[in-house]
């Protein structure tokens with residue numbers, strides 16, 4: 001099998017290097033191919049998503065991504081929108097057709113005290129956020145700045161809602177069997193459509209899953225107040241962007257959070273933390289999120305569940321010995337990576 | 345001066361009754377007029393925002409609102425959208441032209457332990473959220489369900505952004521002098537317009553205020569992780585709906601949070617908690633949020649700052665003696681209301 005690695009910007013190259021060592025150790029038969037994405041890609045080729053990258057990701061089994069983007073004052077941010085690093089990421093998602101972004105959030109045993117929440121609440125968090133990734137305001141062509149006003153459109157078709165809801169129901173089967181669909185149906189028509197499709201799919205194909213519909217403002221509140229109440233959350237792109245970042249901060253250790261973006265072709269795997277330009281190149285970034293993304297890659301794209309589990313156990317064990325600064329320790333990327341390798 | 349009281353649905357009538365007693369005590373010259381809004385209004389008149397209510401609110405100095413809406417399975421929720429309780433509230437906001445929703449969030453001394461956050465973090469929270477209340481997807485007429493798809497539009501004009509940003513900058517002058525404008529300018533054109541207008545207003549009229557622009561996903565994260573970093577947050581309607589509820593849960597005592605919605609005419613004052621149909625009629629709802637909304641009413645609509653302050657101090661003192669169940673106590677609405685009156 002072939003995996004395309006896109007180290008990207010900021011701390012991306014460092015965390016990818018660690019993660020690739022782990023991948024090579026547990027799956028030595030995997031072929032690797034490196035390509036450019038983001039700000040660095042723009043600097044070298046004039047595009048944040050060069051043709052060579054597009055070509056490569058469309059002809060592989062899975063994509064491992066570091067991070068993209070620069071500091072707030074980076075010249076990249078003054079480029080026309082389609083040339084910015086983030087646009088490279090959006091184009092990559094679109095090219096791969098990855099419509100479902102999966103972000104499992106839970107507190108690792110031993111790291112509870114890092115949570116901004118009270119420990120008894122933090123311990124309860126074990127939620128999978130399924131975010132629709134190719135629809136809504138992100139990609140809708142009905143958008144413009146026109147003179148003194150501007151607009152974007154949140155559009156969804158029934159088919160777009162159905163396919164991502166299906167991912168959520170299937171995931172719930174392997175967990176507690178509960179799905180919370182999040183919308184703003186008391187105000188938005190597009191949410192009314194969303195709610196109807198999710199309910200219909202539930203009633204016709206997943207009657208045994210417990211389904212709740214909740215409003216996005218209420219979920220933002222309850223994720224903090226009683227985080228243990230959620231099993232699987234499914235929601236549209238922009239709400240998912242907000243809620244998945246919110247959920248991710250609860251365990252207090254953003255650096256250990258992985259994600260998978262799935263569609264009908266190759267999957268895309270990346271840590272959820274950003275490019276952290278302030279610590280880039282210092283060798284102190286936490287590689288755990290990227291290493292755990294490799295575990296998701298093995299599970300979802302290569303069907304190697306046992307290897308995925310081995311990596312997850314190794315990361316958990318390694319974190320009892322080495323902690324990077326984001327976890328309150330003094331360990332380096334290299335040391336934590338080596339500890340994971342040693343546990344394998 | 346004349347204040348229109350709209351008790352509304354659920355616990356609205358109970359908390360309004362307490363708040364009105366406080367208003368009458370500190371401002372006996374205020375004339376009161378009661379009207380219908382929400383589900384109860386629909387049941388009695390066929391409209392959630394009856395003409396008599398419209399007429400009254402347009403001819404007064406300020407409006408005090410309880411809450412609107414029923415339980416999730418309430419028949420009100422199956423009515424056509426314009427007849428639902430929430431629609432009454434949206435029509436009321438529109439009729440009053442209240443474009444800036446102000447929600448001050450801070451932890452009351454003594455209530456820190458109720459926060460879902462660790463106490464050291466909870467103590468730092470002292471943020472004013474200024475939410476744009478009449479624009480964006482809530483009111484944009486470009487909206488529909490059409491066959492197998494649906495859409496809503498997030499539209500803003502420069503004038504709409506300017507007037508609410510002004511409220512935020514003015515508020516910051518009376519606080520720490522810091523404004524964080526929240527958008528998703530890395531993805532949305534409407535956010536790009538938003539950011540430009542806020543920056544321009546800052547540079548031309550409020551150069552001494554410290555202005556930051558942050559992305560909505562990042563703010564959702566940082567409000568939980570380092571809540572002390574924010575002074576005034578200003579954002580568009582839907583982001584504001586989500587972030588203000590999120591912020592409100594941090595002190596752990598939703599029941600004590602007030603809000604003011606301001607425009608060029610009469611202001612609208614309401615607690616931020618919902619209609620809580622599960623405890624309606626039991627006499628155990630916390631009236632503090634509504635009583636503190638009366639304080640905001642006195643300050644912003646009647647210019648009676650001293651009375652506002654007296655009420656705020658009285659609520660704080662009363663809460664050391666009586667706590668309703670939402671604060672972990674056994675006090676009743678009536679007892680807490682009486683304690684506030686006694687402190688005045």
Ligand SMILES: CC(C)[C@H](C(=O)O)[C@@H](O)C(=O)O
Pocket residue numbers: 086089241530531561
């Ligand atoms: C960088 C940005 C475009 C992106 C998004 O909003 O999707 C990021 O926030 C994410 O969640 O992956």
Ligand SMILES: CC(C)[C@H](C(=O)O)[C@@H](O)C(=O)O
Pocket residue numbers: 186187217430433585
């Ligand atoms: C009831 C609903 C329409 C309303 C809103 O979204 O504005 C509520 O959530 C609020 O924040 O006041």
